[in-house]
Amino acid sequence: xxxxxxxxxxxxxxxxxxxxxxxxxxxxxxxxxxxxxxxxxxxxxxxxxxxxxxxxxxxxxxxxxxxxxxxxxxxxxxxxxxxxxxxxxxxxxxxxxxxxxxxxxxxxxxxxxxxxxxxxxxxxxxxxxxxxxxxxxxxxxxxxxxxxxxxxxxxxxxxxxxxxxxxxxxxxxxxxxxxxxxxxxxxxxxxxxxxxxxxxxxxxxxxxxxxxxxxxxxxxxxxxxxxxxxxxxxxxxxxxxxxxxxxxxxxxxxxxxxxxxxxxxxxxxxxxxxxxxxxxxxxxxxxxxxxxxxxxxxxxxxxxxxxxxxxxxxxxxxxxxxxxxxxxxxxxxxxxxxxxxxxxxxxxxxxxxxxxxxxxxxxxxxxxxxxxxxxxxxxxxxxxxxxxxxxxxxxxxxxxxxxxxxxxxxxxxxxxxxxxxxxxxxxxxxxxxxxxxxxxxxxxxxxxxxxxxxxxxxxxxxxxxxxxxxxxxxxxxxxxxxxxxxxxxxxxxxxxxxxxxxxxxxxxxxxxxxxxxxxxxxxxxxxxxxxxxxxxxxxxxxxxxxxxxxxxxxxxxxxxxxxxxxxxxxxxxxxxxxxxxxxxxxxxxxxxxxxxxxxxxxxxxxxxxxxxxxxxxxxxxxxxxxxxxxxxxxxxxxxxxxxxxxxxxxxxxxxxxxxxxxxxxxxxxxxxxxxxxxxxxxxxxxxxxxxxxxxxxxxxxxxxxxxxxxxxxxxx
Numbered sequence: 016x017x018x019x020x021x022x023x024x025x026x027x028x029x030x031x032x033x034x035x036x037x038x039x040x041x042x043x044x045x046x047x048x049x050x051x052x053x054x055x056x057x058x059x060x061x062x063x064x065x066x067x068x069x070x071x072x073x074x075x076x077x078x079x080x081x082x083x084x085x086x087x088x089x090x091x092x093x094x095x096x097x098x099x100x101x102x103x104x105x106x107x108x109x110x111x112x113x114x115x116x117x118x119x120x121x122x123x124x125x126x127x128x129x130x131x132x133x134x135x136x137x138x139x140x141x142x143x144x145x146x147x148x149x150x151x152x153x154x155x156x157x158x159x160x161x162x163x164x165x166x167x168x169x170x171x172x173x174x175x176x177x178x179x180x181x182x183x184x185x186x187x188x189x190x191x192x193x194x195x196x197x198x199x200x201x202x203x204x205x206x207x208x209x210x211x212x213x214x215x216x217x218x219x220x221x222x223x224x225x226x227x228x229x230x231x232x233x234x235x236x237x238x239x240x241x242x243x244x245x246x247x248x249x250x251x252x253x254x255x256x257x258x259x260x261x262x263x264x265x266x267x268x269x270x271x272x273x274x275x276x277x278x279x280x281x282x283x284x285x286x287x288x289x290x291x292x293x294x295x296x297x298x299x300x301x302x303x304x305x306x307x308x309x310x311x312x313x314x315x316x317x318x319x320x321x322x323x324x325x326x327x328x329x330x331x332x333x334x335x336x337x338x339x340x341x342x343x344x345x346x347x348x349x350x351x352x353x354x355x356x357x358x359x360x361x362x363x364x365x366x367x368x369x370x371x372x373x374x375x376x377x378x379x380x381x382x383x384x385x386x387x388x389x390x391x392x393x394x395x396x397x398x399x400x401x402x403x404x405x406x407x408x409x410x411x412x413x414x415x416x417x418x419x420x421x422x423x424x425x426x427x428x429x430x431x432x433x434x435x436x437x438x439x440x441x442x443x444x445x446x447x448x449x450x451x452x453x454x455x456x457x458x459x460x461x462x463x464x465x466x467x468x469x470x471x472x473x474x475x476x477x478x479x480x481x482x483x484x485x486x487x488x489x490x491x492x493x494x495x496x497x498x499x500x501x502x503x504x505x506x507x508x509x510x511x512x513x514x515x516x517x518x519x520x521x522x523x524x525x526x527x528x529x530x531x532x533x534x535x536x537x538x539x540x541x542x543x544x545x546x547x548x549x550x551x552x553x554x555x556x557x558x559x560x561x562x563x564x565x566x567x568x569x570x571x572x573x574x575x576x577x578x579x580x581x582x583x584x585x586x587x588x589x590x591x592x593x594x595x596x597x598x599x600x601x602x603x604x605x606x607x608x609x610x611x612x613x614x615x616x617x618x619x620x621x622x623x624x625x626x627x628x629x630x631x632x633x634x635x636x637x638x639x640x641x642x643x644x645x646x647x648x649x650x651x652x653x654x655x656x657x658x659x660x661x662x663x664x665x666x667x668x669x670x671x672x673x674x675x676x677x678x679x680x681x682x683x684x685x686x687x688x689x690x691x692x693x694x695x696x697x698x699x700x701x702x703x704x705x706x707x708x709x710x711x712x713x714x715x716x717x718x719x720x721x722x723x724x725x726x727x728x729x730x731x
């Protein structure tokens with residue numbers, strides 16, 4: 016053997032020995048009572064916890080091995096301990112669905128030999144599971160930000176150097192997410208079709224995300240397009256895994272809602288109760304903990320109140336006699352007097368009987384508005400304070416949860432797209448309101464995760480817990496979890512962008528000019544021209560064809576400067592963030608995604624700035640009888656759209672689910688037959704606005720992508 020080769024081998028062996036020594040000095044041992052290994056809730060978490068730690072430290076992690084550098088002690092738990100009431104169930108004076116108390120406490124100490132000793136205290140299997148994940152995320156810098164993306168830290172030494180006592184208390188008994196699969200979201204197909212490749216694993220990955228983030232409730236919309244003969248085994252596999260992870264499983268159905276292919280408990284008026292019983296029996300095979308039921312025919316349709324209450328009582332009695340499933344129902348943001356078919360000035364009251372107390376309610380709000388702020392011009396409302404009043408009143412007589420949105424798909428944010436940071440501020444403010452009034456549940460209505468909207472869901476999940484270290488309460492802020500992902504150089508920029516959007520889009524109501532128009536915005540029939548999202552007092556059709564000179568001048572003096580100012584400032588902030596973003600961090604792609612979202616939001620304002628000026632110039636030319644000479648305005652809008660298409664194309668290459676699934680036309684179980692980001696894939700709404708301005712076409716069916724008859728339930 017040559018001398019050089021011998022030296023190389025010896026050098027390699029030396030490096031190996033040094034690495035092995037370094038590895039063994041850190042070893043981590045997890046001391047686990049057998050009862051935790053015999054219970055799926057904790058057994059699954061122990062394996063996951065061990066593997067995650069191993070990935071982070073690149074060291075030996077053992078379960079019930081020999082004492083080593085880091086020793087993690089998990090508590091002994093029994094079923095009787097988990098049966099103890101929580102502070103929420105103790106306070107309830109009505110039927111209440113029990114969940115085990117799941118607060119936890121970690122004690123971290125260093126012994127005389129320099130070994131790190133961590134001891135977990137929890138009284139339920141769920142508490143142990145949440146405690147293990149909480150340690151990883153809150154103390155060891157893991158980031159469970161997306162079902163398909165986890166940031167794993169890397170350390171050669173144990174990063175916790177100081178002794179501490181850390182307590183984590185859930186702010187809500189039930190906390191989790193509703194996936195609004197009436198829309199073609201990331202998991203809509205997988206939830207409805209067990210034969211789709213990797214369907215169950217995709218759903219399990221989301222359930223794991225919930226467990227890792229301290230959530231205990233999973234819900235989605237069931238569609239009537241599902242294959243009833245094949246679906247129950249798939250649904251049962253889903254609920255089994257939900258329960259194995261210690262979570263609650265819920266399905267969203269309707270009594271007889273016709274819109275968006277919602278699953279109906281009865282389809283015809285003949286033998287309604289027989290149909291309802293048959294469908295409940297079919298659903299009950301999958302062992303749901305909750306059924307969230309829609310009792311209206313559509314969101315703006317009321318009436319038949321007495322008949323609906325009779326059917327609701329029948330359903331409550333059936334569930335009480337045949338299952339352990341609890342019935343929930345939501346209160347829409349539409350006021351009772353604004354519903355079609357409802358009598359004006361009639362209070363929406365229900366006689367609360369003993370059987371009626373069995374059901375719970377969810378108080379729903381929409382978009383990035385809170386339930387307490389003064390201005391929330393959505394769904395024909397001035398604000399959403401009636402939802403707050405409803406929630407507080409119902410909280411006295413039944414189990415009541417808050418049910419806000421983290422995105423709003425159709426024509427408001429992620430379908431345009433715009434990354435609207437005020438969602439963060441609004442959701443945290445509403446959580447604080449719920450905590451103040453001891454509301455026991457917080458279920459977030461989720462509408463897609465790309466373009467940075469995973470950040471809103473992830474932040475909400477973390478805010479559902481209160482953390483105290485050595486007696487000091489952790490302070491919370493709207494951008495705190497964004498800060499954990501972004502480099503410190505852009506923290507101030509991110510905060511400034513949030514305040515800019517809050518000031519212009521919400522406080523100054525500029526949002527009404529940035530949303531895309533819905534069919535109801537452009538339809539000529541007043542009774543169905545409902546204002547779902549904020550819209551201008553003057554329609555674009557009116558500005559183009561009927562506005563007076565004074566009205567045009569008013570727009571020039573108010574709206575146009577606001578659009579330009581917001582666009583300029585927003586773009587300056589986005590470009591500053593892009594320049595300062597480090598390229599080599601693990602979170603670089605996440606930073607880029609957020610910056611792309613903020614940049615395209617600023618460009619959206621610029622695009623509207625030019626299209627609005629174009630139609631104003633057209634109107635001015637008509638009023639003054641002068642030759643139109645402002646084609647360059649529309650060319651500017653088109654140039655902005657083409658530039659933003661490059662942002663879209665780049666972002667699509669980084670989508671976490673395939674573009675064919677979430678960003679292309681295809682058959683699906685929903686009423687849409689394309690992925691939820693299909694309108695983004697070609698910036699449809701931007702192009703439509705240019706063509707409307709150019710051709711003076713403001714009909715709701717102009718360049719329409721919606722199958723209206725299918726969406727509202729007139730055809731299959």
